Amino acid sequence: MSDLLSRDDVEAARRRLAPYLSPTPLRRAFSVPGGRGWLKLECWQPTGSFKVRGALSILTALDASERGRGIVAASAGNHALGVAFAVQALGGDMPATLFVPETAPRAKVDKLRTFPVTVVEAGATYDEAAARAVEHAARTGATIVHAYEDTRTAAGQGTAGLEILEQLPEVGVIVVPVGGGGLVAGIGTVVKEARRDVRIVAVQAAASPSLRDSLAQGRALLEYAAAPTLADGVAGGIGEIAFAHRHLIDEVVVVPEAEIEEAMAALVSHDQVIAEGSGALAVAALRSGRVSAPEGRPAVAVVSGANVDARVLGRLLARG
Amino acid sequence: MSDLLSRDDVEAARRRLAPYLSPTPLRRAFSVPGGRGWLKLECWQPTGSFKVRGALSILTALDASERGRGIVAASAGNHALGVAFAVQALGGDMPATLFVPETAPRAKVDKLRTFPVTVVEAGATYDEAAARAVEHAARTGATIVHAYEDTRTAAGQGTAGLEILEQLPEVGVIVVPVGGGGLVAGIGTVVKEARRDVRIVAVQAAASPSLRDSLAQGRALLEYAAAPTLADGVAGGIGEIAFAHRHLIDEVVVVPEAEIEEAMAALVSHDQVIAEGSGALAVAALRSGRVSAPEGRPAVAVVSGANVDARVLGRLLARG
Numbered sequence: 355m356s357d358l359l360s361r362d363d364v365e366a367a368r369r370r371l372a373p374y375l376s377p378t379p380l381r382r383a384f385s386v387p388g389g390r391g392w393l394k395l396e397c398w399q400p401t402g403s404f405k406v407r408g409a410l411s412i413l414t415a416l417d418a419s420e421r422g423r424g425i426v427a428a429s430a431g432n433h434a435l436g437v438a439f440a441v442q443a444l445g446g447d448m449p450a451t452l453f454v455p456e457t458a459p460r461a462k463v464d465k466l467r468t469f470p471v472t473v474v475e476a477g478a479t480y481d482e483a484a485a486r487a488v489e490h491a492a493r494t495g496a497t498i499v500h501a502y503e504d505t506r507t508a509a510g511q512g513t514a515g516l517e518i519l520e521q522l523p524e525v526g527v528i529v530v531p532v533g534g535g536g537l538v539a540g541i542g543t544v545v546k547e548a549r550r551d552v553r554i555v556a557v558q559a560a561a562s563p564s565l566r567d568s569l570a571q572g573r574a575l576l577e578y579a580a581a582p583t584l585a586d587g588v589a590g591g592i593g594e595i596a597f598a599h600r601h602l603i604d605e606v607v608v609v610p611e612a613e614i615e616e617a618m619a620a621l622v623s624h625d626q627v628i629a630e631g632s633g634a635l636a637v638a639a640l641r642s643g644r645v646s647a648p649e650g651r652p653a654v655a656v657v658s659g660a661n662v663d664a665r666v667l668g669r670l671l672a673r674g
Numbered sequence: 675m676s677d678l679l680s681r682d683d684v685e686a687a688r689r690r691l692a693p694y695l696s697p698t699p700l701r702r703a704f705s706v707p708g709g710r711g712w713l714k715l716e717c718w719q720p721t722g723s724f725k726v727r728g729a730l731s732i733l734t735a736l737d738a739s740e741r742g743r744g745i746v747a748a749s750a751g752n753h754a755l756g757v758a759f760a761v762q763a764l765g766g767d768m769p770a771t772l773f774v775p776e777t778a779p780r781a782k783v784d785k786l787r788t789f790p791v792t793v794v795e796a797g798a799t800y801d802e803a804a805a806r807a808v809e810h811a812a813r814t815g816a817t818i819v820h821a822y823e824d825t826r827t828a829a830g831q832g833t834a835g836l837e838i839l840e841q842l843p844e845v846g847v848i849v850v851p852v853g854g855g856g857l858v859a860g861i862g863t864v865v866k867e868a869r870r871d872v873r874i875v876a877v878q879a880a881a882s883p884s885l886r887d888s889l890a891q892g893r894a895l896l897e898y899a900a901a902p903t904l905a906d907g908v909a910g911g912i913g914e915i916a917f918a919h920r921h922l923i924d925e926v927v928v929v930p931e932a933e934i935e936e937a938m939a940a941l942v943s944h945d946q947v948i949a950e951g952s953g954a955l956a957v958a959a960l961r962s963g964r965v966s967a968p969e970g971r972p973a974v975a976v977v978s979g980a981n982v983d984a985r986v987l988g989r990l991l992a993r994g
Contacts, residue, residue, distance in 0.1 A: 376699075379696075379718070379720075381720060384785060384788075389788065397946070398699070398718065400699075400701060402946050461943075461944075465704060468704075619984065622948065622984045622987065623781075623984035624781075626717070626948045626980035626981060626982070627948070628942065628946045628947070628948055660946035661946060662946070664939065664942045664943035664991045665991060665992065667942065667988075667991055668987075668988050668989075668990070668991025668992035668993075669988070669991075669992055670988070671984045671985060671987055671988025671989075671991065671992075672985065672988035672989055672991075672992045673988075
């Protein structure tokens, strides 16, 4: 579980993903003062988040026998959409079961049902849905598609890092939101093997600084009691894989809630980009000046996802 | 001024634009009920609107002597951003002057000033700024970059139509917002030369149905007293070029203000897409069922632009 990734793993994932996903745009950030900010728009993936990279990375790595037994995942959010899209992209004929908690928003469940997957509403919490997914896998031989605790997932997420290096070779720092940590492990791997001069900054919400605390305690906090946060997509513990790749992270920045809100509003106002709370973390970190950047070189904020409740966004904008 | 475009003109424009612009995504529209709607995301152009196609089409068509004398345009909106981006993309060394009305929003003027162009605030209205641009051109020999009344502009806009036909060959109807009408002339040209079975539907706001009235009166209403509308990007008269291409338009649909608001909110809620009022017109037309579509075939809404005031958007979302 804590194998180290190599750039070759990520390059291989990119070759597998290429038929199904185009690179996401890298754009100047008008929401970051000073003119040196750029946005890696993972929020413009067909599923609204980077998670589709990891899901496709696993699904395209399965052999014929594994495909025949199918896949299973637990999520009602960005990971579920990534898995559903990946199943459809690969032809839609692989048995695929998604366990979603009964508390999941109706709109998200309805969206999942438009894909060729079996959606099972089960359990009051994510953990209960995840337990059902494990049972299902044991019974059917289906492959569990984990959102971050699988090196194939992290290799898929790392393909975003390959794109950044090609799109902006002069980049000086890349700011990456960290929940489970597959994204930072993947991006860190490709960046540090190729370009040690590029800083990797992890960013978390002040409501859930599980990576910062893991580093302080010298062990991976796989569970973490987060306070309520707009950045619910990255709330909770980090993964073993992320912790095993901690040497690739130069700095952890923690952002208070008010700055996440301001970053979401600024992204809409100045860049016409919708980001969910966790998606706006990196922009919040750059706007606050909390990120130390190599002098004069550009800073890339990974805008990881877009799936925010429209009414929440509306309140932020109407206020601003 | 009323020359007819050919598909060859648009193909030539595409070859000129290819080094500077990637095709925009075509995505399933969760905001259009029934599962047959698709979004052509021109709102995701680097400038937030399709206008950059037309601007680049003109600038890349200039010879060395014309480039030396430079270009001039009047706008504080999407066209100005398109021209500014095009100047920068071509190396930033062409003399370029943008006349913007003194009433233009500060944020838009500030954004323009980040590009290698000379921004001159002049005149209380668009018409006064446009008059200054004409004077400037007469004095300096600069080329006027018109937002729609130039076949090179319309050829550039038509490149969006080439992309749609390639991205979704089974398309049955394409719904296009009409202001000056360069976009519908360009898209109509490529679609009707290649695929007469694909319907072209023009959409306008009920506050400014200048194309509908032009067709009824048998003459181009180049000026039109529009009522206030969220779709200010398409308010006012149509162009001679658009009128000369009216045989390519199968139907004109007119959308009331409330449906524009609903479409903007639905695009954020269901597709995580920011559209300005005129950008949401085509989605509004599809949501209302006002567009007759060939049975069972997909309908493409051209989401023409994203540059909406964040507070206006916030009010719509908070209400919904």
